[in-house]
Amino acid sequence: MPTALPLLGVLGGMGPAATLDFLAKLQDLSNALRDQDHRPVVTFSASATPDRTAAILGRGESPLPAMQAALMALERAGVSHVAIPCNTAHYWFDDLQAGTGVRLIHIVEATMQDLDLRFDAVATVGLIATTGVVRSGIYHQRLEVSGRRVLTPPDQAAVMGVIDTIKSGRMAEALPRLAQQVRDLRDAGAEAVILGCTELPLCLSHLPAALQALCVDATEALARASLQALAESDAAFAEGVGA
Structure with missing residues (x-):
């Protein structure tokens, strides 16, 4: 004990x-x-x-x-x-x-719990994360085991640019770029979008309400x-x- x-x-x-x-x-x-x-x-x-x-x-x-x-x-x-x-x-x-x-x-197991609670029936999940997270597969492995398809933004360099911009404190500059990435994943078929870098949720409350509703905040x-x-x-x- x-x-x-x-x-x-x-x-x-x-x-x-x-x-x-x-x-x-x-x-x-x-x-x-x-x-x-x-x-x-x-x-x-x-x-x-x-x-x-x-x-x-x-x-x-x-x-x-x-x-x-x-x-x-x-x-x-x-x-x-x-x-x-x-x-x-x-x-x-x-x-x-x-x-x-x-x-x-x-953090990945915690995020999967939140995803299951909020979006239990979704088949396609978007993931916005560092290149390290995407390449390592730490989210892909768990999502694919659960039977879900994973979508990532087509321009990973642009994702890293958003993350670096947030790290440098330029939130206003990063916000529309992050919003566009969430929007693009939604339009490609993502029914939920994991913000899989802890810098990204710093912008979450400033996204349009419809995009906020799609996002899973790993933090x-x-x-x-x-x-x-x-x-x-x-x-x-x-x-x-x-x-």
């Missing part, structure tokens, strides 16, 4: 704005009425972590050592669970999990799954205390 209350760690900084968005969504989903109702959170902003997509494409150094060091710092801080608000980083999920006794929460899905995992551990802790 657990011997300490569950404590969430956030391995963030990939990028920093996406980490803040995750923390805001964690707060919004907590339904707290006062400060004390919120979950304690320890955040490590590992913004110096090498580029994940470049590493997957063989054009840069591996981010794994930097992520492992950040994870060790969170473990020393006493966390019981860790969320990583970066989709591309999940290419190294199994390696990270193998090196720690802390439970890592998988929000991760926040929801994190709270669910903590609640399950709360129950195990209470059972252990009462035993």
Whole structure:
């Protein structure tokens, strides 16, 4: 049985704005009425972590050592669970999990849960994500196993351009370009569109309502799954205390 209350760690900084968005969504989903109702959170902003997509494409150094060091710092801080608000980083999920006794929460699995809840009957799903995510297949594998067809934008360089624009803080410039990508996927037959890079949901609330309704926010899905995992551990802790 657990011997300490569950404590969430956030391995963030990939990028920093996406980490803040995750923390805001964690707060919004907590339904707290006062400060004390919120979950304690320890955040490590590992913004110096090498580029994940470049590493997957063989054009840069591996981010794994930097992520492992950040994870060790969170473990020393006493966390019981860790969320990583970066989709591309999940290419190294199994390696990270193998090196720690802390439970890592998988953003792709969380997003699939949200997709199933909101769009259970859809046969075709759009995916807007980094080239690293698309090439690695971390979403494709799970979507295809579920029997769904996956559509991605035809111009992946344009997707990376949108992500880089958001990372640089130029939201107004990125917004119409993201909206067009969602629209193009819808017109190609996508019945739902996964925003599979944690920069993209930063623009979500500014999209036209009809496009927002199509989108699955991976950051929000991760926040929801994190709270669910903590609640399950709360129950195990209470059972252990009462035993």
